Amino acid sequence: MEVMLRAEGLGKSFRHTVADGPRTFRQWVEGGFLKRRGRARGRFWALRDVGFTVERGEMVGVIGHNGSGKSTLLRLLGGVMQPDEGRVTTAAPIHGLLELNTGMHPDLSGRENILINGVLGGLLKGEVQARMEAIIAFAELEDHIDDPVRTYSSGMKLRLGFAIAVHVDPEVLLIDEVLAVGDMAFQQKCLDRIAAFKAQGCAIVLISHDIGQVKTFCDKVLWMDHGRVRAMGPAEEVVHAYTTAMTRETRRRTPSDLPDAFTAQGVRLRSGENRLGSQEITLSDVVLLDAQGQATNRIAVGAPLTLRAVLNADRRIETAQVSVSIANADGTPCLDVNTENDAVALPPLHGSLSVTLDLARLDLAPGLYRASVGVWEKGWSHAYDFHVDAYRLEVTDGRKVSGVLSPPRHWVISGAVS
Amino acid sequence: MTALRLRSLRHVVDVISVLVWRDQKSRYKSTGMGVVWAIASPVLFLLTFYLLFRVVLPLNIPNYASHLFIGLVFWTWLQTTTMEAVTCIVQNPGLVNQPRFPTVALPLAATTSNLVTLLLTLPLLLVILWFEGARIGPSVVLLPLLVACQFVFVLAVAYFVAALNVVFRDMQYIVPILLQLGYFTTPIFYDAASIPDRARFILGFNPMMQLIEAHRRILIHGEWPALAPIAAVMAGSLLALWFAFRFFRLASLRFLEEI
Numbered sequence: 001m002e003v004m005l006r007a008e009g010l011g012k013s014f015r016h017t018v019a020d021g022p023r024t025f026r027q028w029v030e031g032g033f034l035k036r037r038g039r040a041r042g043r044f045w046a047l048r049d050v051g052f053t054v055e056r057g058e059m060v061g062v063i064g065h066n067g068s069g070k071s072t073l074l075r076l077l078g079g080v081m082q083p084d085e086g087r088v089t090t091a092a093p094i095h096g097l098l099e100l101n102t103g104m105h106p107d108l109s110g111r112e113n114i115l116i117n118g119v120l121g122g123l124l125k126g127e128v129q130a131r132m133e134a135i136i137a138f139a140e141l142e143d144h145i146d147d148p149v150r151t152y153s154s155g156m157k158l159r160l161g162f163a164i165a166v167h168v169d170p171e172v173l174l175i176d177e178v179l180a181v182g183d184m185a186f187q188q189k190c191l192d193r194i195a196a197f198k199a200q201g202c203a204i205v206l207i208s209h210d211i212g213q214v215k216t217f218c219d220k221v222l223w224m225d226h227g228r229v230r231a232m233g234p235a236e237e238v239v240h241a242y243t244t245a246m247t248r249e250t251r252r253r254t255p256s257d258l259p260d261a262f263t264a265q266g267v268r269l270r271s272g273e274n275r276l277g278s279q280e281i282t283l284s285d286v287v288l289l290d291a292q293g294q295a296t297n298r299i300a301v302g303a304p305l306t307l308r309a310v311l312n313a314d315r316r317i318e319t320a321q322v323s324v325s326i327a328n329a330d331g332t333p334c335l336d337v338n339t340e341n342d343a344v345a346l347p348p349l350h351g352s353l354s355v356t357l358d359l360a361r362l363d364l365a366p367g368l369y370r371a372s373v374g375v376w377e378k379g380w381s382h383a384y385d386f387h388v389d390a391y392r393l394e395v396t397d398g399r400k401v402s403g404v405l406s407p408p409r410h411w412v413i414s415g416a417v418s
Numbered sequence: 419m420t421a422l423r424l425r426s427l428r429h430v431v432d433v434i435s436v437l438v439w440r441d442q443k444s445r446y447k448s449t450g451m452g453v454v455w456a457i458a459s460p461v462l463f464l465l466t467f468y469l470l471f472r473v474v475l476p477l478n479i480p481n482y483a484s485h486l487f488i489g490l491v492f493w494t495w496l497q498t499t500t501m502e503a504v505t506c507i508v509q510n511p512g513l514v515n516q517p518r519f520p521t522v523a524l525p526l527a528a529t530t531s532n533l534v535t536l537l538l539t540l541p542l543l544l545v546i547l548w549f550e551g552a553r554i555g556p557s558v559v560l561l562p563l564l565v566a567c568q569f570v571f572v573l574a575v576a577y578f579v580a581a582l583n584v585v586f587r588d589m590q591y592i593v594p595i596l597l598q599l600g601y602f603t604t605p606i607f608y609d610a611a612s613i614p615d616r617a618r619f620i621l622g623f624n625p626m627m628q629l630i631e632a633h634r635r636i637l638i639h640g641e642w643p644a645l646a647p648i649a650a651v652m653a654g655s656l657l658a659l660w661f662a663f664r665f666f667r668l669a670s671l672r673f674l675e676e677i
Contacts (some may be wrong), residue, residue, distance in 0.1 A: 015675075023587055024586050024587050025588050025589060025592055075674060078516075080514065080515055080517060081674045082671045082672075096516055098512075102513055102516070103440075105443075105444045107444050108443060108444060112440075115436060119429075120436065120516070122518055123429075124425070124429060124432050125435070
């Protein structure tokens with residue numbers, strides 16, 4: 001196969017941001033016009049010894065915690081930052097699907113912004129004009145395209161930005177997280193578009209927090225850890241190793257001397273067994289509520305269910321992720337949702353914060369279920385507090401149902417069709 | 419490979435044109451008075467200075483409105499471009515982060531956009547000149563050359579401050595002070611003839627002084643300007659541009675580390 005993008009021995013070092021050379025003209029003058037200090041001093045390697053190739057039609061995922069060097073890698077690949085070691089070679093111009101709405105002007109119309117953003121994204125004016133209608137159609141903004149962009153909702157802006165970005169016919173494409181936003185239908189459309197690029201032979205590098213997405217789309221995965229390649233190989237294997245290590249990291253951080261606690265249902269939470277996490281944020285008062293707002297552990301099929309929890313942080317933590325999952329008696333996951341995938345941002349935490357998840361209906365088949373609730377570091381590197389299978393839920397129905405679902409249904413029996 | 423290079427050159431031109439277009443369009447779009455705003459600022463300064471130095475402290479400069487307006491509009495081109503250029507990199511991290519985005523286009527777009535603003539004030543300048551009975555002669559053919567000369571100079575300054583602001587983050591506070599000093603040492607509201615000879619020798623190194631003087635000669639008096647200083651300004655500006663551009667290219671390798 002033809003190699004479209006090759007990284008060899010990439011390394012990049014940065015200065016420490018504080019106390020290293022004058023940062024302003026005033027400091028420079030006050031310091032007696034001393035030369036700005038050279039590279040050797042106070043630098044750290046954000047990335048080192050990173051090498052891989054991307055072939056035509058191949059999609060490589062890059063995973064790792066925040067600060068593992070993913071963004072630096074992306075910038076080096078994009079050529080907007082110069083490596084201190086190694087080099088990047090490409091067989092075709094690189095396109096980026098990075099920041100979508102950069103360069104847009106709120107007072108100008110959607111159509112005018114398409115021209116601006118298309119050109120800033122790498123197209124010639126004529127090429128943007130030729131694709132104008134296709135872009136508008138893709139963004140589903142036919143009715144609003146001549147209105148100023150400041151009147152758009154954030155979802156509309158996002159659709160516009162994405163539509164422009166995917167009309168560039170890339171041969172080498174870098175994608176950074178952008179797929180994590182937008183409504184489901186549009187997200188699917190974007191994923192389809194990217195799959196189409198891949199099918200046409202585009203070489204793609206995808207940086208994502210969404211492990212599931214990486215597993216589904218990528219042929220190969222690169223796991224970055226502290227600026228180095230921790231593992232590289234088939235998506236399934238590397239993702240598995242990554243999630244295992246994540247659990248291990250959580251276990252390592254779990255204090256062993258935490259006193260046991262009890263849930264409202266009377267289940268004992270024991271650290272290291274069904275309670276994991278560093279306890280920098282703790283979960284308390286987790287309750288399941290029925291339609292009347294009464295604490296319960298039993299609901300009827302199709303009834304609404306509310307889960308409420310209180311997060312407590314002793315020191316300020318910028319943000320966090322909350323996950324809720326429900327598994328049946330066999331341990332099969334039936335529901336697994338979190339704040340990141342649902343694009344919900346938690347405010348900075350200090351003190352306590354109440355989090356409520358309303359499920360409008362839960363069409364699970366009757367049976368016994370267990371819910372897990374967790375609060376996680378914002379990049380999912382480890383759990384702050386994770387209550388595993390600690391909340392019991394019984395779903396009841398007069399009828400017997402096997403399988404996982406029991407949606408509302410009725411049968412229609414009519415006479416024989418002639 | 420040359421096809422690719424030709425395309426990226428065309429792309430830089432297109433990038434500059436959309437940036438200028440966006441700047442101009444957005445500046446006048448959301449206001450009812452539109453393009454009137456382009457001339458509002460020089461007109462207000464014109465009125466203020468006219469009142470000050472014609473009535474309060476008379477300087478006795480003939481054709482004072484023309485004299486003043488020429489100084490104001492050409493100086494404004496330098497001033498607004500420099501102010502925009504100094505922050506053009508740090509205010510556009512999204513663009514600088516984009517693979518293959520030509521950052522060299524940002525200072526160029528600022529220079530061009532402010533030239534467009536200047537051109538929009540030209541009709542008003544012509545009205546003032548006509549009103550004060552200026553005699554425009556054949557020397558007016560030199561005008562495009564003077565504008566080209568100033569373009570090179572302004573662009574050199576733009577590249578220099580844009581790169582410098584990435585190295586020293588307080589340039590955006592220092593540059594306005596320097597511009598203020600330049601404003602008073604350039605004969606904008608006074609006349610170069612009233613500068614004592616010894617000071618004139620030093621201030622003569624200010625390219626803006628030479629350019630504005632030449633504009634006045636052509637537009638007000640219809641005379642040919644002294645060509646030697648203009649040639650010197652052109653040569654000096656080209657040299658400055660070469661250095662500033664190289665400095666900018668060198669600094670651009672580190673833009674993302676610093677912003």
